[in-house]
Amino acid sequence: MRCEICGKKIIGEPIKTKIESSIMSTCNECAKFGKVQREPPKPRRQKPFKRSPRIREPVEEVIEEYNIIIREAREKKGWSRENLAEKIYEKASVINRIETGKMVPDIRLAKKLERLLNIKLIEKSEDIKLDDLGHSSGRGATIGDIARIKRN
Ligand SMILES: [Zn+2]
16 A cells, blocks of 8 residues: 555555545645544434434323212212311311312322312323324424424
């Protein structure tokens, strides 16, 4: 192997040197004239498409009729709103607002009520189906989703 620039015999591995726009095999000396290419540029390979599981946390929502269910369950137990409020360490005004539908209990409070009154207040929303992606305004489709839809 000879140096492509000076023609000297190269001992060992020739150095790939970029001179102007061509890559040449050169000796140590001539490598100084150009940019040393450590390795031939690899074509950029895209990561193989992997269907990675999306992080799906079921969304917990308080059902619509929560106020009726709470009121009926409370009345069945013979409790006043004040009684119920005491049991969950809330103010009676909170129970008032919940039972009149003016306030949606948060999940934490709804869980307390569920346990206490033995009722069901929380529903877990279903996973989004591909078909729904276009219509749902809540969770937007990602580029990945769109690609996936087109693929199908
Ligand atoms: Zn040389």
